[in-house]
């Protein structure tokens with residue numbers, strides 16, 4: 550006998566999704582086979598043979614590089630896209646928060662859109678009346694509720710859409726990346742709401758590039774690569790696969806990274822002057838030491854550390870890894886270790902520079918990262934300007950007598 554609890558709330562069976570892409574032909578192609586029209590037809594499989602069962606009460610994260618099929622899978626689960634092959638079964642009331650303003654009509658006001666959106670999501674007019682003030686209150690939109698939504702900022706859009714979605718009392722909430730929009734206070738409010746949804750046993754499917762949300766919120770995560778599921782399981786493991794620099798494109802490669810099970814954290818990053826004292830402002834040509842403290846969270850058989858120094862435009866100025874600087878590997882990482890990169894007489898021009906640190910495990914997968922962990926400044930010099938310091942000299946021929 551099957552109990553209701555063991556029946557998945559979402560079942561995705563052998564789902565594949567094909568998009569047909571039409572591309573303009575080149576002039577040459579048009580001349581050589583002009584009868585066949587001006588456009589190519591190309592098939593593109595965004596999802597291939599996906600099989601998933603999601604139990605009620607799960608918060609599941611879909612992650613993967615750009616174009617891996619996350620949004621397509623989410624839309625297929627939500628019934629917004631029909632699979633080319635296979636089928637999707639769902640139970641219960643659904644609310645979907647997809648890309649910005651999907652479901653909102655730009656020429657209608659916020660108020661009109663709330664009613665329209667709520668009715669699409671299955672609420673009657675009376676039910677919407679009942680929730681209306683709470684929706685507006687949650688969104689923080691205030692008087693803008695009677696403004697056409699085409700004049701809203703992207704943050705305002707998302708706030709209102711999120712407010713509607715959570716008030717329709719869904720059993721399943723699909724969320725696509727929108728949590729990244731909106732200010733910090735609103736993001737916190739959304740995350741609190743998601744947590745209370747979890748406590749109420751609702752099911753949430755989340756697409757995000759913010760990996761910290763995956764480990765903080767999800768109890769299961771799926772890694773997609775090129776339309777395939779390469780991993781399905783523990784969120785921490787899923788995140789470590791992505792941190793490996795998107796190297797895993799097959800389940801086998803993903804499993805290798807998970808099996809290694811290595812985890813670390815960057816505890817501190819400091820910039821030091823030539824005397825080893827903490828320092829954040831340097832002169833061109835100074836020695837700059839970057840000191841990093843790393844801690845193993847799970848045993849790391851062999852590790853390495855990499856450094857990136859970016860200018861304010863996010864361009865790499867210089868980078869290095871322990872692996873290319875040392876003959877002998879750093880060996881196992883246990884507990885805390887401190888390492889230092891010293892950049893002698895750095896010939897960079899004035900400006901603010903950001904330091905990013907990455908820690909690699911024994912499969913060269915990334916096991917920790919601290920983006921822009923520390924910033925240092927190089928003061929103006931009197932000899933040259935621009936990103937590279939040059940010790941310019943100058944001379945003039947004697948004046949003609």
Ligand SMILES: Nc1ncnc2c1ncn2[C@@H]1O[C@H](COP(=O)(O)OP(=O)(O)OP(=O)(O)O)[C@@H](O)[C@H]1O
Nearest residue numbers: 568569570595613614615616617618619620621622
């Ligand atoms: N309507 C469409 N027509 C043609 N191709 C599409 C369509 N929608 C998506 N694709 C393609 O399918 C692939 C998967 O897209 P999808 O949006 O699901 O990826 P994603 O993992 O969500 O990416 P991102 O992280 O960039 O949002 C991409 O290559 C995309 O260009």
